[in-house]
Amino acid sequence: MGRSYEDPAMFNPNPRIQTLPIAGRHACYVIDDALREPQRWVDLATQHVEEFQDSPHNAYPGPELRMPDAISAQLEQFFATHIRGQLGARRTLRSYSRLSLATRAPQQLQPRQSLCHVDRLEVEPGQCLAASVLYLFGDSTLGGTSFYVPKRPLPEIARLIQDSATLPADAFAARYGLPGGYMTASNPWFDKVLTVPARWNRLIFYDGGVFHCGEITAPDKLIADPRHGRLTFNGFFVCRRALAT
Numbered sequence: 656m657g658r659s660y661e662d663p664a665m666f667n668p669n670p671r672i673q674t675l676p677i678a679g680r681h682a683c684y685v686i687d688d689a690l691r692e693p694q695r696w697v698d699l700a701t702q703h704v705e706e707f708q709d710s711p712h713n714a715y716p717g718p719e720l721r722m723p724d725a726i727s728a729q730l731e732q733f734f735a736t737h738i739r740g741q742l743g744a745r746r747t748l749r750s751y752s753r754l755s756l757a758t759r760a761p762q763q764l765q766p767r768q769s770l771c772h773v774d775r776l777e778v779e780p781g782q783c784l785a786a787s788v789l790y791l792f793g794d795s796t797l798g799g800t801s802f803y804v805p806k807r808p809l810p811e812i813a814r815l816i817q818d819s820a821t822l823p824a825d826a827f828a829a830r831y832g833l834p835g836g837y838m839t840a841s842n843p844w845f846d847k848v849l850t851v852p853a854r855w856n857r858l859i860f861y862d863g864g865v866f867h868c869g870e871i872t873a874p875d876k877l878i879a880d881p882r883h884g885r886l887t888f889n890g891f892f893v894c895r896r897a898l899a900t
Contacts, residue, residue, distance in 0.1 A: 665690060665726075666733045674741075677802045678848045681865050684738050685851060689789055689858035696888060697791055700754050700881035707756060707879075713775065714767045716837075716869075717758035718879070722888075727752040730890045734787065738860045742785050744894030757797075757869060757885040758877050761836035766827040767819040769835050771803040771845055774863030776893055783896045784863035789888040790853040796873050797885040799853035801838075803845040803866040815844060837871040863891065 666689060673685040690696065700707075700720065707718035731750040739747065759768070778784050788800055805812045818827055824835060833842060841847045850870050851859055861867065871877070871885070878884040 665692070665729050667691060670733075670737055672737060675849060675851065677861070677865055678804045681802075681862050682741070683800075683802065683849065683851055684741060684860045686737075686858045686860075687854060688856055690856055693791060693856040696754070697881055697886060700756075700791070700886055704879070704881055707754070714765070714772055715755055715757070716764060716768050717756045717877070717885075719756075719889075720754040722752040722754065724751075727890070730787070730888075731892060734785065734860065734890065734892055739785070739892070739894060740897070742783070742860065742862055742894075743897050744783055744785060744892075745897040746895040748782065748893045748895060750890065750892040752888065752890040754791075754881075755887050755889050756879055756881060757871060757887075758879045760877070761874050764835055764837070765819075766822060766824055766833075766835070767816070769833065769838055770816070770819055771801070771838055771866040771868040772816070773866055774891060776863070776891060778893060781896050783894050785860060785892040785894060786863040787858060787860045787890040787892075789858040789890075790855065791881075791886040791888060792853065792884065793855045794876070794883075795853045797853060797876055798869050798871040798873070799851045800859060800861075800867055801847050801851075801870040802849040802861070803841075803847050803868075805844065805866065806841075806846055807844055812844065837874055838868050839870055839872050 670686045675683045707720045730752050774786050
């Protein structure tokens with residue numbers, strides 16, 4: 656990564672923050688015009704597209720490119736300044752960021768990629784996890800992000816999630832009656848409660864423990880070209896939870 660991308664002024668210094676409730680208990684924080692020069696990040700992804708790799712440890716439906724610590728630090732500083740306190744956190748313990756390209760066709764998805772999910776980083780008692788997505792594409796039909804709440808008791812949800820990660824697709828479908836493909840609507844297990852549409856240079860922050868997934872309703876448009884595909888800049892932040900008052 657060239658040093659020109661490790662820019663302390665990469666973010667808009669005067670963001671306007673829109674707060675969207677998620678089922679009344681959580682919220683998604685939306686910031687438009689987040690990056691000062693968003694096209695530079697598309698150029699960066701294009702320059703390094705051969706370095707994107709699939710990551711077996713998570714359920715993202717496409718390849719990713721880990722960002723250098725200096726870039727992640729700029730995102731974390733923006734998060735700490737404008738969002739962290741609103742998510743009930745008081746200190747960031749660690750963070751990382753990546754560029755991501757959603758590319759998989761619906762029939763290629765594993766069962767866990769056909770469900771909404773919570774972000775899975777190691778979080779200890781007294782800690783919380785926040786996440787962010789920055790949309791780096793102009794075609795809004797490539798899809799934003801949707802949020803869900805469980806309709807079944809949490810032990811049943813936990814079993815569903817576990818089976819989605821371990822069962823073959825046919826066995827999972829037979830057991831739960833859930834179709835494959837991208838999740839874009841409520842089902843017997845989850846209610847969709849909020850969709851945030853994608854927009855060029857829009858950045859969202861949310862609690863990573865809230866069920867969510869990409870709102871991908873036009874999967875035929877997913878391609879591995881950062882200039883025209885569903886390119887996002889994603890961040891993850893493990894924080895100390897604020898003390899209750």
